[in-house]
Amino acid sequence: MNYSENxxxxxxxxxxLPVIIKSRYIKTSKNxxxxxxxxxxxWELTKRCNLNCIHCRAEAxxxxxxxxxxxxxxxxxxxxxxxxxxxxxxxTGGEPLYREDIFEISGYASDKNIRLALAxxxxxxxxxxxxxxxxxxxxxxxxxxxxxxxxxxxxxxxIPGSYDKVLQAASxxxxxxxxxxxxTTITRRNVNEIEDIIKLAEKxxxxxxxxxxxxxxxxGVEIAETEMLPADKYEExxxxxxxxxxxxxxxxxxxxAPPYYRIIRQKAKLEGRKINFETDGMTAITRGxxxxxxxxxISHTGDVQPCGYLPLSAGNVIKNSFKEIWxxxxxxxxxRDLSKxxxxxxxxxxxxxxxxxxxxxxxxxxxxxxxxxxxxxxPARQKTLNIE
Ligand code: SF4
Ligand code: SF4
Numbered sequence: 035m036n037y038s039e040n041x042x043x044x045x046x047x048x049x050x051l052p053v054i055i056k057s058r059y060i061k062t063s064k065n066x067x068x069x070x071x072x073x074x075x076x077w078e079l080t081k082r083c084n085l086n087c088i089h090c091r092a093e094a095x096x097x098x099x100x101x102x103x104x105x106x107x108x109x110x111x112x113x114x115x116x117x118x119x120x121x122x123x124x125x126t127g128g129e130p131l132y133r134e135d136i137f138e139i140s141g142y143a144s145d146k147n148i149r150l151a152l153a154x155x156x157x158x159x160x161x162x163x164x165x166x167x168x169x170x171x172x173x174x175x176x177x178x179x180x181x182x183x184x185x186x187x188x189x190x191x192x193i194p195g196s197y198d199k200v201l202q203a204a205s206x207x208x209x210x211x212x213x214x215x216x217x218t219t220i221t222r223r224n225v226n227e228i229e230d231i232i233k234l235a236e237k238x239x240x241x242x243x244x245x246x247x248x249x250x251x252x253x254g255v256e257i258a259e260t261e262m263l264p265a266d267k268y269e270e271x272x273x274x275x276x277x278x279x280x281x282x283x284x285x286x287x288x289x290x291a292p293p294y295y296r297i298i299r300q301k302a303k304l305e306g307r308k309i310n311f312e313t314d315g316m317t318a319i320t321r322g323x324x325x326x327x328x329x330x331x332i333s334h335t336g337d338v339q340p341c342g343y344l345p346l347s348a349g350n351v352i353k354n355s356f357k358e359i360w361x362x363x364x365x366x367x368x369x370r371d372l373s374k375x376x377x378x379x380x381x382x383x384x385x386x387x388x389x390x391x392x393x394x395x396x397x398x399x400x401x402x403x404x405x406x407x408x409x410x411x412x413p414a415r416q417k418t419l420n421i422e
Pocket of ligand 1: 249289290291292322323324325340341342343344390391392393394
């Protein structure tokens with residue numbers, strides 16, 4: 035399922051840069067505890083899925099996976115989380131609608147005043163399901179769409195007919211009054227379709243379009259060589275997105291593309307202005323990568339990860355409280371400490387805004403604190419020090 039650390043944050047307006055910047059000092063500051071609590075938790079309720087997407091993070095299949103959390107375990111974890119904090123919960127998968135208890139879970143969480151979103155492939159949403167979603171307390175649905183035509187989307191998703199079902203789902207949600215957004219992963223095969231996907235999102239009344247940069251995790255590892263854009267093409271696409279965003283009223287953002295937050299500042303500088311909240315909205319006050327800082331991910335077996343694309347566990351919510359994992363894990367505390375970033379990210383003048391994708395660094399080097407491999411920027415200090 036496509037989702038990102040920044041998904042839904044603009045809608046819910048929860049995460050701000052001052053909070054994030056301060057969060058680097060979680061270990062030393064006494065009064066920062068509330069500010070450092072997670073604002074957004076992605077929860078992989080199941081790994082099961084009816085599709086066979088070429089870039090799937092979860093390597094989802096239509097089989098029952100071992101140790102999937104039961105309804106009772108999920109209720110108990112919700113209680114544990116609510117006793118500590120009140121985040122936005124994004125119910126994801128695999129395909130979360132595959133769980134027969136999905137509306138029991140959303141109802142339980144909603145009764146605890148948790149704000150809810152659902153990340154789905156869209157193919158299981160018929161009229162009845164759209165109605166149930168609208169009554170369930172789920173406030174926004176993200177639907178993955180990876181092509182502007184049936185041919186390109188279905189080849190990505192592995193099942194003919196998926197595209198038509200996604201558009202039908204969007205119509206049902208719209209008719210039921212449920213806000214939805216499209217999420218699109220950009221690869222070599224659809225990079226030339228972005229403009230058409232934007233137009234499609236606008237035509238379908240999508241509240242937002244979030245453009246993802248592929249992260250080589252799960253099935254994404256196998257296609258990384260053939261499908262990932264080279265760094266210079268990413269730079270070009272992200273730069274184009276900055277310009278294109280000015281021409282739409284739809285919420286439109288680059289996600290899991292931390293260098294975007296550097297690029298927009300460089301481009302704004304050339305325009306003689308600074309990025310700020312009044313003109314640029316939430317983009318101005320969030321950071322490129324929030325993994326382990328403002329967001330985290332709970333796997334279908336209860337492992338707590340910085341994000342769904344960084345397959346490292348900070349602990350398991352069956353064994354430990356969420357609070358303990360969030361506050362004490364070395365993994366999370368490392369990610370919050372930008373002074374521990376390595377390579378050019380470590381000396382970059384934009385690291386507070388960007389921080390590089392920790393998952394792509396991990397995939398490339400085995401070290402999640404290493405430099406982002408898909409960034410062209412040469413930090414000023416690197417130039418000064420003439421570091422090669
Ligand atoms: S590590 Fe990468 S994939 Fe994960 S939240 Fe950060 S930018 Fe997104
Ligand atoms: S060098 Fe690292 S921190 Fe700097 S812009 Fe590139 S990815 Fe971001």
